[in-house]
Amino acid sequence: MSQKILGTFDDEKEEDAIVKEENPAVQEGFSEEYIQERKSKAQEMASKQRDISVAEFFEKNRHLLGFDNPRKALLTTIKEAVDNAIDACEEGGLLPEIIVEIIDMQNGRFRIIVEDNGPGIVKKQIPNIFAKLLYGSKFHSLKQSRGQQGIGISAAVLYSQLTTGRPAKIRSKIAPTEPAHYFELHIDTQKNKPEIIKEDIIEWKKDHGTRVEMDLEATYQKGAQGVDEYIKQTAIVNPHITIIYTNPKAEQTIFARVSEQLPPQAKEIKPHPYGVEIGRMAKMLAITQAKTLQQFLMSEFSRVGAKAVKEICENSALLPKDKPSNLTRQHVEKLIKGIKETKLISPPTDCINPITAELIEIGLRKEINAEFFCSATRPPNVYRGNPFIIEAGIAYGGDLDKEKTIRIMRFANRVPLLYQQGACAMTQSVQEVSWRSYGLSQSQNSIPAGPAVVVVHIASVWTPYTSEAKEAIAHYPEIVKEIKLALQECGRKLGLYVSKKRRIMEEGKKKSYIEKYLPHIGAALKEIVGFSDVEERRIHDILKEILEKSRKADGGLGRLSAVNDDPGAGEDDDILGDPSDDMPEDSDDGSSDDSYDDSAEETDDEEIEDEETERGAGQ
Ligand SMILES: Nc1ncnc2c1ncn2[C@@H]1O[C@H](COP(=O)(O)OP(=O)(O)OP(=O)(O)O)[C@@H](O)[C@H]1O
Ligand SMILES: [Mg+2]
Numbered sequence: 329m330s331q332k333i334l335g336t337f338d339d340e341k342e343e344d345a346i347v348k349e350e351n352p353a354v355q356e357g358f359s360e361e362y363i364q365e366r367k368s369k370a371q372e373m374a375s376k377q378r379d380i381s382v383a384e385f386f387e388k389n390r391h392l393l394g395f396d397n398p399r400k401a402l403l404t405t406i407k408e409a410v411d412n413a414i415d416a417c418e419e420g421g422l423l424p425e426i427i428v429e430i431i432d433m434q435n436g437r438f439r440i441i442v443e444d445n446g447p448g449i450v451k452k453q454i455p456n457i458f459a460k461l462l463y464g465s466k467f468h469s470l471k472q473s474r475g476q477q478g479i480g481i482s483a484a485v486l487y488s489q490l491t492t493g494r495p496a497k498i499r500s501k502i503a504p505t506e507p508a509h510y511f512e513l514h515i516d517t518q519k520n521k522p523e524i525i526k527e528d529i530i531e532w533k534k535d536h537g538t539r540v541e542m543d544l545e546a547t548y549q550k551g552a553q554g555v556d557e558y559i560k561q562t563a564i565v566n567p568h569i570t571i572i573y574t575n576p577k578a579e580q581t582i583f584a585r586v587s588e589q590l591p592p593q594a595k596e597i598k599p600h601p602y603g604v605e606i607g608r609m610a611k612m613l614a615i616t617q618a619k620t621l622q623q624f625l626m627s628e629f630s631r632v633g634a635k636a637v638k639e640i641c642e643n644s645a646l647l648p649k650d651k652p653s654n655l656t657r658q659h660v661e662k663l664i665k666g667i668k669e670t671k672l673i674s675p676p677t678d679c680i681n682p683i684t685a686e687l688i689e690i691g692l693r694k695e696i697n698a699e700f701f702c703s704a705t706r707p708p709n710v711y712r713g714n715p716f717i718i719e720a721g722i723a724y725g726g727d728l729d730k731e732k733t734i735r736i737m738r739f740a741n742r743v744p745l746l747y748q749q750g751a752c753a754m755t756q757s758v759q760e761v762s763w764r765s766y767g768l769s770q771s772q773n774s775i776p777a778g779p780a781v782v783v784v785h786i787a788s789v790w791t792p793y794t795s796e797a798k799e800a801i802a803h804y805p806e807i808v809k810e811i812k813l814a815l816q817e818c819g820r821k822l823g824l825y826v827s828k829k830r831r832i833m834e835e836g837k838k839k840s841y842i843e844k845y846l847p848h849i850g851a852a853l854k855e856i857v858g859f860s861d862v863e864e865r866r867i868h869d870i871l872k873e874i875l876e877k878s879r880k881a882d883g884g885l886g887r888l889s890a891v892n893d894d895p896g897a898g899e900d901d902d903i904l905g906d907p908s909d910d911m912p913e914d915s916d917d918g919s920s921d922d923s924y925d926d927s928a929e930e931t932d933d934e935e936i937e938d939e940e941t942e943r944g945a946g947q
Contacts, residue, residue: 382461383517386483387490393483394797398436399553400747401487402546404797405440406430406555408480409540410562411743413444414569415466415474416538420447423590424569428559430548432576437492438546443539448502451509458485458498458540459513459522470714470789471596472680474743477796484542486515491545495525500538508532548576552735553746559583561737561744564691565683565785586694591681597789598630600675601640601667603713610660613652621655621663622648631673643669677708677715680787683742688721688783696781699725700825703783704817711804716788718807720814722822725829728779734758734768736775738801739785745799752800754784757811766819767826780822784811842875 386393394404410426417424427443449457456463464478485496501508512526532539550556559573563583568590571583604612618624625632625640632640641648644666646659655663683691685703692701703721710716728735738745738754749755755775763769763776770776792802801807850868853859859867 381518381520383486383515383520386461386479386486387517390483390487390490392796393479393487394747394799395483395487398545398547399549401491401544402430402438402440402548403553403555403558403746405484405487405542405544405546406442407558407743408475408484409440409442410559410571411474412481413442413446413538414562414566414742416446417444417569418590418593419473421590421593422446423585423588424566425572426569427572429574430555430576432548433543436545436547437543438548438576439541439543441539441541443537445534445537448506448536448538449500450502451500454498454500454509454511455513455522455524458482458496458511459515461486461515461520469596470599470679472594472741472787472789474741476790477798479796480798481540482515484544485513486517488542488544489514492543494543497541498538499530499532501532501534501536504535508534556581558744558746560695561739561746562742564695564737565688565739565742565744565783567687567691567694586690587687591683594681595679597676597679597715598628600631600710600713601625601629601672602710604629604664604667606657606660606664609664610657613655613660616652618652620648621646621650621652624652630675636670636672639670640666642666674710675713675715677710677717679789680708680715680717682717682719682787683785685719685721688719688785692721692723692781692783696723697727698723698779698781700822702818702821702825704814706810706814706817709806709810711792711806714788714790714792716786716807716810718810718814719783719785719787720811720818721783722818723781723783724822724825725779728781730779731777733775733777734780734782737781737783739783740791740793740798740801741787742785743798745801747797748794748800751794753803753808754786754801754811756803757808757815758782758784760808761812761815761819763819766823767830768822782815782818784814786811842872846872846875 390396394407395401406428410428413426414424417426422445425445427441429441431439431441433439458481461482462478463482464475464480466473466476467478488494488496495512495514497510497512499508499510507529508531510526510528510530511524514523514525515521516523548555556573556575559571559581560583563569563571567587568585569583570585572580573583574580612628613624616624616628618627621641622634622637625637626634637648640663644659644662644664646655646663646666650659682705685705688703688705689701692698692703701721701723703719705719706717708715708717736749736755736758738749738752745752745754759773759775763778768776768778768780786801786807791798792804792807794800794802846868849871850859850864853867854861854864
């Protein structure tokens with residue numbers, strides 16, 4: 329092309345012009361040496377540029393996966409193995425029975441053993457699951473589970489290998505009639521591939537299940553961020569599991585299940601169009617099997633029927649019969665804009681399994697020695713197209729410390745979150761609730777103080793963690809709002825109890841004053857007015873009766889406990905008189921500024937059915 333443009337010049341000039349155009353630097357007056365130097369530097373840099381395996385990356389950045397100090401490393405390793413074990417049992421429809429053992433190997437080394445009675449893992453998959461980072465069954469599906477990233481257990485194997493050089497030892501069996509497969513595995517970090525050190529078939533007196541054994545450098549400590557606490561909290565929010573836990577001091581604790589009922593099987597859903605961004609939409613369009621845009625939208629997303637497709641296409645100036653693979657980047661942008669302008673029904677929410685308010689309370693009662701318990705489960709809501717449910721619970725009084733700030737127990741899909749409390753949306757929400765109205769002390773926007781434990785749980789098909797270490801929940805406004813509403817719901821019940829308790833204590837105080845001072849008044853009257861003993865006793869009794877009557881005797885400790893036993897206490901409150909004057913109104917309670925069309929959700933149900941029938945017909 330350059331020769332064509334320069335065609336009117338004579339040969340020499342033309343050549344010179346070509347060189348100059350090909351190398352504008354010469355045109356700009358840079359020396360040949362300078363140009364050579366620049367080129368060779370870039371070549372030298374190019375020789376060092378190469379692929380980085382994900383395993384090499386995390387080898388250097390282990391803190392991103394929760395292995396930044398030895399204490400946390402022990403917790404993270406146990407957590408990844410136990411979460412997987414419970415997920416596997418639940419997916420296999422089996423009531424989980426998990427054995428966890430930590431053995432002190434001395435010199436800062438520990439051996440961890442986690443064994444489950446789950447469905448087991450087929451032989452071919454064992455090496456990839458345990459010794460290849462980013463390999464798993466949960467990442468590509470929108471389904472509520474503890475794990476989601478496909479990196480948890482292999483990251484633990486990597487840490488174990490880095491700190492002790494010893495292989496992870498895995499055994500797994502899928503049925504009583506099948507053999508148990510045994511593997512010793514390392515990760516080839518350069519290739520991010522499993523390296524099989526040993527492979528065998530062994531005797532294992534178990535019908536099915538998986539056992540993981542790893543050695544690692546770690547520190548064992550009790551306390552709020554230790555393994556003991558993680559196990560205890562896991563038992564609180566998973567009343568259907570049994571955990572047999574032996575700590576490094578060889579102390580065994582059995583957390584026996586209190587419910588024989590498995591949570592309902594989690595349902596997988598397709599993404600909701602509102603939650604899909606341009607890059608992901610482009611990728612989905614590139615790999616879809618659908619022949620037309622209409623088919624694509626109806627088959628790959630939830631809540632898109634024929635009517636919605638028509639509207640989306642009108643709003644994005646595209647045709648339903650357009651071929652997905654022909655759409656350019658500009659088209660994808662228009663499509664996203666069109667989706668945003670179309671009112672769509674909220675994603676289905678029956679795919680979320682809350683713990684339920686009742687079981688949260690049972691769990692709290694089982695593990696915490698308090699005098700008052702309450703809990704709440706919010707209706708489902710949506711962030712970035714992902715459905716979620718928030719639940720909260722409070723334990724109050726009893727053995728809990730009155731002077732300290734309250735303890736916040738955070739859970740995501742029934743997994744306790746023990747680190748990064750300050751960075752978590754749950755903590756922010758607790759701070760933003762006005763707890764003074766509910767009987768706890770609080771300085772502005774801080775964690776309240778008083779004898780209480782607050783539980784917050786998020787259940788979602790995709791939990792928005794702030795990092796791969798899965799320690800804190802991101803601050804999506806929809807999530808923060810729901811947490812606050814759940815806390816306020818519990819807070820109101822707590823407030824009723826606390827104000828009732830305060831009143832009863834004041835009553836008790838007055839009663840004791842009466843009992844203390846009346847005999848003195850009687851004696852004084854006897855002396856001043858000259859009453860006889862009989863008259864003194866009579867005046868004492870009359871005064872006592874008058875004072876007792878004038879006290880508003882509206883309850884006793886027996887009635888107070890009724891507040892606690894009544895799960896609906898606070899809603900219909902004739903036991904308690906009318907303490908509502910003590911309570912603030914939560915202005916935002918129950919209101920919802922969803923971007924979703926809730927009215928559409930109700931009225932369009934029929935339409936969905938129709939659309940689904942059409943969809944079936946169209947395919
Ligand atoms: N004990 C087990 N029994 C059966 N399958 C298991 C077990 N442990 C792991 N798996 C399988 O191995 C996969 C990888 O586990 P891994 O912990 O690495 O990732 P994940 O659980 O999918 O996500 P995350 O990284 O969030 O934990 C899981 O998705 C699951 O399919
Ligand atoms: Mg996992």
